[in-house]
Amino acid sequence: MISTTFTARWVFPVSGPPLANGTVTVRGDRIEAVEPRGTRTPDDDLGNVALVPGFVNPHTHLDLSGARGLIPPTDPDHFTDWLRGVIAYRRTRTAEQTQADIRAGLDECLRFGTTLIGDIAAEGASWDALAALPVRAVVFWEVIGLTEARYQSALDDCGLKAGLSWADDAPPTVFRPTPLCRWATSPHAPYSAHHNSACGQLFMGNAAIHFAESPAEIELLTSKTGPFVDFLKQLGVWEPTAFTAGVRDFFATWPKCAPPVLYVHCNYLPLDVPLAPAHTIVYCPRTHAAFQHPPHPFREFLARGVRVCLGTDSLASNPDLDILAEARFVRSRDPDFPGDQLLRMVTLSGAEALGWATDCGSLEPGKSADLVAVPLPDSDATDPHELLLADHAGERRTMFRGAWHDRVPREGVEPSQPGFVDPAP
Numbered sequence: 153m154i155s156t157t158f159t160a161r162w163v164f165p166v167s168g169p170p171l172a173n174g175t176v177t178v179r180g181d182r183i184e185a186v187e188p189r190g191t192r193t194p195d196d197d198l199g200n201v202a203l204v205p206g207f208v209n210p211h212t213h214l215d216l217s218g219a220r221g222l223i224p225p226t227d228p229d230h231f232t233d234w235l236r237g238v239i240a241y242r243r244t245r246t247a248e249q250t251q252a253d254i255r256a257g258l259d260e261c262l263r264f265g266t267t268l269i270g271d272i273a274a275e276g277a278s279w280d281a282l283a284a285l286p287v288r289a290v291v292f293w294e295v296i297g298l299t300e301a302r303y304q305s306a307l308d309d310c311g312l313k314a315g316l317s318w319a320d321d322a323p324p325t326v327f328r329p330t331p332l333c334r335w336a337t338s339p340h341a342p343y344s345a346h347h348n349s350a351c352g353q354l355f356m357g358n359a360a361i362h363f364a365e366s367p368a369e370i371e372l373l374t375s376k377t378g379p380f381v382d383f384l385k386q387l388g389v390w391e392p393t394a395f396t397a398g399v400r401d402f403f404a405t406w407p408k409c410a411p412p413v414l415y416v417h418c419n420y421l422p423l424d425v426p427l428a429p430a431h432t433i434v435y436c437p438r439t440h441a442a443f444q445h446p447p448h449p450f451r452e453f454l455a456r457g458v459r460v461c462l463g464t465d466s467l468a469s470n471p472d473l474d475i476l477a478e479a480r481f482v483r484s485r486d487p488d489f490p491g492d493q494l495l496r497m498v499t500l501s502g503a504e505a506l507g508w509a510t511d512c513g514s515l516e517p518g519k520s521a522d523l524v525a526v527p528l529p530d531s532d533a534t535d536p537h538e539l540l541l542a543d544h545a546g547e548r549r550t551m552f553r554g555a556w557h558d559r560v561p562r563e564g565v566e567p568s569q570p571g572f573v574d575p576a577p
């Protein structure tokens with residue numbers, strides 16, 4: 153098997169310091185070596201680019217990719233109005249339209265250099281699209297139900313269709329996990345999932361849950377009052393017995409050995425809640441800003457040693473699915489926040505959160521050759537992360553498992569979105 157050595161202006165292994173004109177040697181679908189300049193003679197000089205691990209976007213909803221710009225985020229006190237907009241939008245989409253939206257969103261993720269995606273999908277709708285393309289994925293099957301019976305029914309549906317282990321009488325699987333595409337579940341949120349059932353679910357395996365997203369959710373959990381009561385009554389699903397715990401109690405019931413769980417948003421999460429090492433906070437910076445929430449506590453949680461990674465959320469609340477743009481946004485708001493931490497939050501931390509860190513997330517010998525070449529500005533900087541995090545356009549090239557994929561299926565994609573990098577001629 154032939155190995156190829158690439159060099160670039162900067163190589164960012166993430167697991168170690170940046171290497172000026174460093175090299176990455178790829179053999180087959182694996183990284184063979186990551187070395188400083190001068191150790192090996194490169195075969196291919198990629199020029200003025202940053203060579204970084206494939207990006208990881210641990211939180212999106214590809215099925216909402218047709219909603220870009222259609223449901224403007226509200227202020228924090230009217231979050232339930234935005235949810236009404238999402239529900240109304242979903243009811244307008246046929247199954248065929250939803251599949252086209254998923255493919256368009258996935259195409260956008262890939263062209264921005266994403267090589268690992270965590271997607272929350274009602275009825276696992278994104279499975280076929282994700283399993284068919286050159287990308288790693290965890291598909292979180294969304295589970296909703298405020299009564300125990302409804303929640304269990306939704307969970308059974310998930311188990312029966314996916315052949316997941318908790319369904320004792322599961323038929324031959326419809327969606328069989330592949331080496332690159334895995335199943336998990338997502339009790340949707342504390343305001344939409346029966347608490348005791350959701351807690352049990354989170355103990356069973358990898359899971360994601362939207363958490364502490366709005367002031368209304370905190371009020372609902374704390375006192376069973378507020379905008380969510382009317383919202384749920386209008387939907388005909390109000391069930392006051394569903395909510396058994398406030399935010400602190402909700403966490404206090406988890407044992408420290410709980411399996412990996414992604415807590416998504418956490419905009420209003422108290423700083424002292426107990427989180428286990430396997431737990432991750434997913435912060436979605438531009439969506440957070442669009443809803444005008446107060447400053448996110450991610451710095452404080454990082455200082456506590458809690459893993460935090462960035463996510464885009466969906467196009468119902470975000471301008472695009474570019475996870476690097478999330479890091480650049482944080483950098484623009486807080487130039488003092490360390491660039492190496494931001495890069496980790498869109499690569500290795502996401503891979504750890506999704507359970508793929510032994511395979512990807514950093515440039516290390518033995519890991520999958522998943523890399524992105526990101527064009528850099530011509531300027532210089534004391535910290536090379538500044539170059540990577542500067543708002544700079546240009547076509548990104550992605551290598552997945554040792555093969556460059558400059559082109560992916562383009563069906564249904566809307567070009568010319570702001571900030572949209574379109575490699576097609």
Ligand SMILES: [Zn+2]
Nearest residue numbers: 213362416465
């Ligand atoms: Zn979400």
